[in-house]
Amino acid sequence: MGIRKLSIICTFLLLVSVVEARPISWSGGSTLMYKSNSMFTSYYYHYSPSYKYSIGLEYMDSKHFEKEYINLRTTYLVDRKNTKLSQRNLYITGGISNESKDNFHYGIHGDWETRRIFTSFAYINKHTQTKDYSENEFQLGVAPYIGDYNDLHTWLMLKTKKDTINNNWETYPFIKLFKGDFLIEIGTKNSHWDVHYMVRF
């Protein structure tokens, strides 16, 4: 890759700040996710009436706030650019909790990917009864080999994120594997496992 291309990607990453990869399925598709990290464990089901948006319910077990609640979440595709070799997406997202009208979140996230490179950003504002905070996240990934359709696909990823509770950037590697309708991401930071599992149907 040329220095010019690399600098463009780095600039893109700096300028923009993904909650989760592929937050919307195909029209009529459903997605089931499990996510666990040092802050929370969640189970999230969403349905996509159209490729433009998804709506779903998430059971959240917040380890930090020691609370359990349910979020009603939605994601809308604001913009998508398809080219022969790449796809770029920009989403807005939001959710409200059954716990309280003061417990909600909203944000923006986007990604750009080719068959070799994946980049993404996210900026989410979270409001709770006791504390308001925001989360920033950037991801950069490289596929060590280019798999065909139905093959096992592997991505070596680097994630850096910061929330205004801990107020420091944490950067850690993780691996993303997917085959067919199944995707799993596994990473580790500060002796905590960061696991994300997804199935589409």
Next chain:
Amino acid sequence: MYKLLLPLLILQTNILFASSTHDHDSDNHAYMHKNIDGSNTVIDQNKYNIFVKDLSNVKIAIVDVKGMVCDFCARGIEKTFYDDKSVEKVNVDLGAGKVLVAYSNTKKIDVDEIKNIFLINGQTATNVIIKEL
């Protein structure tokens, strides 16, 4: 005489060159199809032959697709096509950005319907070629 032969020679060269870009190229196993809009669609003859190996009496739609960069994102294309009972086989080629769809011969293929399937899956179909077996 020279003035008469030269244009004929140029014309003949053009015809030969044009036919060589439209016909099967045995060196790279690529078949180049000239589209109505002047663009070219390159079809990998080996992949095409493997796809049609067990098929007969079908219509094949060869679709050029933009935005089909990820296997996980392309799953919906295959699922949506198989919802149509007249679809016998689907092949997704991420590398070439192409999808091959084999319909039973009784199917009246609507190119706009095919393009719409890609649209509702979030990709863009730029060109569709129909071949009959």
